[in-house]
Every structure is written in C-alpha cells, then in structure tokens.
Amino acid sequence: MKIRCALIGPGNIGTDLLYKLLRSDVLEPVWMVGIDPTSDGLARARDMGLKTTHEGVDGLLPHIEADNIQIAFDATSAYAHAETSRKLVEKGVKVIDLTPAAIGPFCVPPVNLLDHLDKGEENVNMVTCGGQATIPMVFAVSRVQPVRYGEIVATVSSRSAGPGTRKNIDEFTETTSSAVEKVGGAAKGKAIIILNPADPPLMMRDTIHCITETEPQQDAIIESVKAMEAEVQKYVPGYRVKEGPVFDGNRVSVFVEVRGRGDYLPEYAGNLDIMTAAAARTAEMFAEQMLKA
Amino acid sequence: MNLKGKKIRLHDMSLRDGMHSIRHQFTLQNMQDLSQALDKAHVPLIEVTHGDGLGGSSVNYGFGLHSDREYLEAVIPHLQHAKVSILLIPGISTIKDLKAIEDLGVSTVRVATHCTEADVAEQHIKYAAKQGFDTVGFLMMSHMVKPEKILEQAKLMYGYGANCLYMTDSAGHMLPEDVKEKIGLLRSEFPDEIEIGFHGHHNLAMGVANSLAAVEAGATRIDGSVAGFGAGAGNTPLEVFAAVCDMYGIETGVHVNALMDAAEDVAVPMMGENLPRINRNALTLGYAGVYSSFLLHAKRAEEKHGVPAREILLELGRRGTVGGQEDMIEDVALEMLRKRGG
Numbered sequence: 171m172k173i174r175c176a177l178i179g180p181g182n183i184g185t186d187l188l189y190k191l192l193r194s195d196v197l198e199p200v201w202m203v204g205i206d207p208t209s210d211g212l213a214r215a216r217d218m219g220l221k222t223t224h225e226g227v228d229g230l231l232p233h234i235e236a237d238n239i240q241i242a243f244d245a246t247s248a249y250a251h252a253e254t255s256r257k258l259v260e261k262g263v264k265v266i267d268l269t270p271a272a273i274g275p276f277c278v279p280p281v282n283l284l285d286h287l288d289k290g291e292e293n294v295n296m297v298t299c300g301g302q303a304t305i306p307m308v309f310a311v312s313r314v315q316p317v318r319y320g321e322i323v324a325t326v327s328s329r330s331a332g333p334g335t336r337k338n339i340d341e342f343t344e345t346t347s348s349a350v351e352k353v354g355g356a357a358k359g360k361a362i363i364i365l366n367p368a369d370p371p372l373m374m375r376d377t378i379h380c381i382t383e384t385e386p387q388q389d390a391i392i393e394s395v396k397a398m399e400a401e402v403q404k405y406v407p408g409y410r411v412k413e414g415p416v417f418d419g420n421r422v423s424v425f426v427e428v429r430g431r432g433d434y435l436p437e438y439a440g441n442l443d444i445m446t447a448a449a450a451r452t453a454e455m456f457a458e459q460m461l462k463a
Numbered sequence: 464m465n466l467k468g469k470k471i472r473l474h475d476m477s478l479r480d481g482m483h484s485i486r487h488q489f490t491l492q493n494m495q496d497l498s499q500a501l502d503k504a505h506v507p508l509i510e511v512t513h514g515d516g517l518g519g520s521s522v523n524y525g526f527g528l529h530s531d532r533e534y535l536e537a538v539i540p541h542l543q544h545a546k547v548s549i550l551l552i553p554g555i556s557t558i559k560d561l562k563a564i565e566d567l568g569v570s571t572v573r574v575a576t577h578c579t580e581a582d583v584a585e586q587h588i589k590y591a592a593k594q595g596f597d598t599v600g601f602l603m604m605s606h607m608v609k610p611e612k613i614l615e616q617a618k619l620m621y622g623y624g625a626n627c628l629y630m631t632d633s634a635g636h637m638l639p640e641d642v643k644e645k646i647g648l649l650r651s652e653f654p655d656e657i658e659i660g661f662h663g664h665h666n667l668a669m670g671v672a673n674s675l676a677a678v679e680a681g682a683t684r685i686d687g688s689v690a691g692f693g694a695g696a697g698n699t700p701l702e703v704f705a706a707v708c709d710m711y712g713i714e715t716g717v718h719v720n721a722l723m724d725a726a727e728d729v730a731v732p733m734m735g736e737n738l739p740r741i742n743r744n745a746l747t748l749g750y751a752g753v754y755s756s757f758l759l760h761a762k763r764a765e766e767k768h769g770v771p772a773r774e775i776l777l778e779l780g781r782r783g784t785v786g787g788q789e790d791m792i793e794d795v796a797l798e799m800l801r802k803r804g805g
Contacts, residue, residue: 321521321522336580337582337585337586340586340587342554343555344559360521362523363554364785364788365554365785366784367577367785372782375791375794377790377794379522413793416797421522423522425790425793425797
C-alpha cells in the first residue's frame with residue numbers, strides 16, 4: 171500500500187517532483203493541480219495517468235476524501251501558499267512547502283527531518299535550493315563544535331533560475347540565511363546567490379564557510395563532513411564534496427557540487443533537483459510513519 | 464573629435480571600488496579625509512560602501528573594518544558639494560540593507576547585476592525609484608555580450624524605474640570601439656532624460672580612452688577613482704580623466720588641480736603598498752576578461768596554495784566566471800593543485 175499524494179504547481183519543479191514520486195515505493199502521486207487549462211505541465215501529468223484540475227487547490231478539495239490524499243506538495247509561489255496550506259491542513263493533509271513562504275518549520279532532511287516526524291508537523295518548508303545544498307554542511311561543522319558564523323554562496327546556472335526566483339531574490343537570501351542559523355546551527359548566518367549564464371550551463375556549486383568559536387577540531391570535522399556527504403547522497407546521488415574541508419585559522423570551508431538526476435530537468439540544474447529530492451525524501455519518511463501507524 | 468561644451472558628471476569610486484585594494488579596511492578617518500578632499504575638488508558624486516556593495520562584508524569578499532552605515536555616517540554630514548551613492552548587488556544584499564541606511568542622506572542607489580541577469584534587480588530598482596532616489600541600473604561585465612543584449616537588459620532596468628543606465632567594463636577588457644558601439648546603442652534607444660553611464664577599469668590602460676569614447680557616444684556619467692584607487696589595476700584615474708576632459712573642452716565642473724592634490728596628497732599615502740598598478744596579474748584580468756576584484760583573492764590563493772595567480776585567473780576566465788564568484792578562486796586553486804599532484 172502506498173500513501174496517496176497531490177502536487178500543486180505543474181511547472182518545472184512540480185514535474186520533476188512527479189518523476190521522483192513515480193519511482194517511490196511508498197508514495198503514489200494521484201493529482202496534479204494547476205490554474206491554467208492549457209498548461210503543458212497539466213497535460214504531461216494527465217498523460218502520465220494523474221487526475222488533473224486547472225481550478226487551483228479549490229478544484230482538488232472536493233476529491234481529497236474520496237481519493238484519500240494524505241500528503242500534498244506546494245510548488246507554486248510564496249504568495250499563494252498560506253491560503254493553500256490552510257485549506258489542505260483543514261482536511262487533514264500534510265503539506266510539504268517548496269515555496270519560500272516558510273509558514274511551517276524549515277526541513278533539511280539529514281539535519282532535522284526526524285524531529286519533524288516526532289512532532290507530527292502539519293506543514294514543513296523545504297527552505298531553498300541553496301539551503302538544501304549547504305545547511306547539511308553547516309550542521310556537519312556545528313555538531314562538532316560551536317559555529318560563530320556560517321556563510322553560504324550558491325552559484326546556479328542562469329537557465330535553472332526561474333522567474334519566481336529572479337523576481338524574489340531577496341526571499342532566497344533572507345530565507346536561506348535564517349535557515350543557516352535555525353537549522354544549520356550557526357550563531358549568525360549569511361547567504362549569497364549568484365547566477366552564472368555560462369553556456370554550456372554550469373553545474374550547481376556551493377561554498378560553505380564556517381567560522382568556529384575555537385580552533386577547528388580538524389579530524390572530527392573532516393569525518394563529520396564525510397558522513398554528512400553520504401547522508402545527502404542517499405537522496406541526491408549527485409551531491410559531492412569537491413574540495414575541502416579547508417582550514418584557515420578558525421575558518422572551515424567546504425566546496426560542493428550538485429549534479430541533478432536529470433529526471434525532468436537537465437543534470438546541471440542540481441539546485442532544482444536537490445529541492446525536489448529533499449521534498450520527496452521528506453514525504454517518504456512521513457509516508458513510512460503513516461503506514462506504520 | 465569635437466566634444467567641446469559637452470557636460471558630464473564625474474563619479475568617484477575610490478571609497479567603494481578602492482575598498483577592494485585594501486581588503487575593505489578603510490578607517491573612518493581615511494573615509495573622511497578622502498571624501499573631504501574630493502568634495503573640495505567639487506567632485507559631484509562619490510560612492511561609499513563595501514567594495515561589493517551594501518552587505519558585501521563577508522568571508523567570501525572580506526569583512527569590512529566598519530559597517531556601511533558607519534562609513535556613510537562618517538562621510539555624508541561633512542560634505543558641502545558632493546552627493547553620495549551606494550552600490551547594491553542583488554543576491555549579495557537585499558532591500559532590507561538599503562532600508563537600514565536610507566535615512567542617512569544618500570542621493571543615489573546603484574543596483575548592479577551581471578550583464579545578462581537584469582531581472583534579478585526588479586525589486587530593488589522599483590523600491591529605490593519609489594523612494595525617490597537617483598536610481599541607476601548597472602550592468603557588469605558588459606564585455607561578455609553583444610550590444611543588443613546590453614540594450615535588452617538595460618531596457619528591463621529602465622522598465623523597473625532606473626533613470627540612469629550603466630554599461631560597465633568590470634574586467635577592464637574593453638577597447639574604445641566596443642565602448643562606443645555599446646554606449647552609442649543605449650544612447651540612441653532611450654529618451655534624453657535617461658542618463659547613460661560608463662564605468663571602466665584600467666587593466667589594459669584604456670580607462671581614459673574608453674571613458675572618452677563613452678562621452679563621444681553620448682554617456683554623461685563617467686566613473687573613475689582618484690589615483691585610480693580600485694579593483695584590479697584600478698578604475699579610470701579620475702584626475703587624469705578630468706584633465707583630459709578639460710583639454711577637450713568637456714565640462715565636468717571639477718577643479719582639476721584640487722583633484723590632483725586629492726590623488727597625490729591624500730589617496731596615494733593612504734594606499735601605501737596597495738597602490739593599484741598594471742602588474743602581471745592585473746594585466747591578465749584585462750587581457751583575459753576576468754572580474755577585477757578577483758585580483759587580490761587570487762594572489763592570496765597563490766600564497767596559501769602555491770598555484771600562480773595568473774594561472775588561476777586564466778582558468779576563471781575560461782570557465783566564464785562572473786562578478787561575485789570569489790569562492791571559485793580557492794576551489795580552482797585546489798583543483799589545479801590536485802591535478803599537478805601537489
């Protein structure tokens with residue numbers, strides 16, 4: 171038996187997520203929700219056997235009970251998320267938020283997914299692509315010793331940055347830096363994002379700088395970073411520590427590359443892949459818990 | 464070339480772009496002394512922020528000795544003539560950073576993006592324009608694309624509300640013909656009340672020639688720095704350009720002798736060993752088209768990892784890195800080190 175899901179937002183992210191859910195042993199994507207009857211994404215989902223509506227979340231609500239939808243993914247915009255989430259949670263659906271709205275707690279699977287499971291959260295937020303790629307590494311350092319300051323630089327290919335990200339780039343920086351603190355465990359966080367238009371497009375890459383309170387315990391940090399890399403690789407096989415950790419005084423720097431799985435989006439769009447992979451991973455853990463219960 | 468009677472506005476960069484050359488370590492006294500000297504020379508506009516703009520203070524770019532707010536507070540109240548601009552690079556800083564300093568009397572907000580990514584500046588340009596700032600859209604690394612692309616991106620910034628559009632040679636790679644073509648296209652496509660600006664770097668010693676080409680093609684705002692104090696081999700040396708303008712009869716309103724004094728008596732002693740010059744690495748920036756502020760970061764990577772800065776810079780050029788990707792420098796150095804089995 172599988173837990174039945176709905177996807178809201180048939181764009182790039184929603185479609186890539188759909189590919190991942192179709193592979194899952196515990197999740198079954200049933201509905202794709204859009205707002206445009208002529209959307210390619212809706213047509214594609216229909217071809218793949220999903221039920222679709224172009225009437226937004228209101229088009230989905232009457233079917234939730236009959237179709238036994240227990241988990242919904244929102245891959246639309248921060249603007250619409252609060253309302254969507256309220257309606258779904260009211261019906262007992264768990265919501266996984268891929269927008270920067272962040273009304274629920276931040277979820278970075280290898281760091282705090284288990285906590286969310288224990289608490290039975292109704293809505294969790296997947297932070298940002300840059301957050302998913304870097305916060306595990308901030309945490310890998312902060313679980314060894316206190317981090318006074320954590321800074322991440324996410325570089326993504328211009329082609330993989332959609333209009334939503336571009337229009338609201340401040341949301342990316344603010345949400346990510348807040349999560350570097352709240353989830354990564356840095357006392358102060360900063361996030362920088364850079365779009366690079368090189369052709370052929372470059373793979374997503376991220377730099378994580380931590381400044382530790384006291385001299386870095388090099389061996390323990392190296393081991394912790396290695397273990398964390400393996401944790402992330404469980405759901406993002408193309409996640410790789412490229413260089414580092416480099417130590418320079420109290421600075422610890424890790425250089426990471428994220429190759430996407432190339433499900434619906436090209437491989438270079440590791441930034442989008444890590445979001446959908448983290449969301450799918452989160453839903454799977456919720457589903458396993460539901461199935462046990 | 465008859466430029467007699469053309470009126471342009473000079474914009475000094477030494478207190479922002481110059482920050483790169485001294486690892487963002489200006490003291491408040493340095494800021495006051497230099498801004499006072501520029502003010503005395505009647506430079507109409509000077510830029511004050513971390514080298515990478517508001518919020519640039521970071522591991523990646525270097526921490527500033529003081530916050531942007533402290534610098535602005537130290538400079539603005541003492542100026543008689545000059546107005547002050549700030550730089551804001553979306554992705555590094557946010558509207559919140561701008562809100563945190565907008566009460567200090569800044570006149571001009573310059574919102575900078577890579578030359579193909581203008582749409583990330585929509586929020587910031589709209590906000591600055593709405594607040595009544597002199598709002599500039601600033602397209603960096605303009606050597607990397609064709610004039611039509613610069614025009615397309617400048618149109619976006621204009622659409623968001625920018626009243627001045629800059630074509631920026633961040634790598635100091637451009638030659639006068641290229642400058643003329645790009646500035647000329649912008650000038651011909653926007654209404655007269657929209658100003659066109661040029662920001663040069665002196666990595667190929669073309670700062671003055673390029674700025675002159677920009678004026679000839681219709682630019683009315685030109686960036687430079689006293690004593691060329693800026694990233695790479697520095698910006699267009701402002702006192703030199705002011706003197707050349709004077710000889711052509713271009714009206715800048717700047718007192719050339721006082722500007723020379725600001726350069727020689729105030730800026731140069733402040734820089735000490737950091738005086739930018741066209742050394743091998745800075746020339747490589749211009750020659751290979753690499754972002755000028757990578758220079759000192761590459762030098763530090765050379766010192767730490769033993770890989771020649773020039774090779775690092777060339778590799779960064781081959782990879783098409785853009786402004787802000789300072790984190791690539793150590794990454795590339797380590798990769799090169801590993802490849803040579805070091």
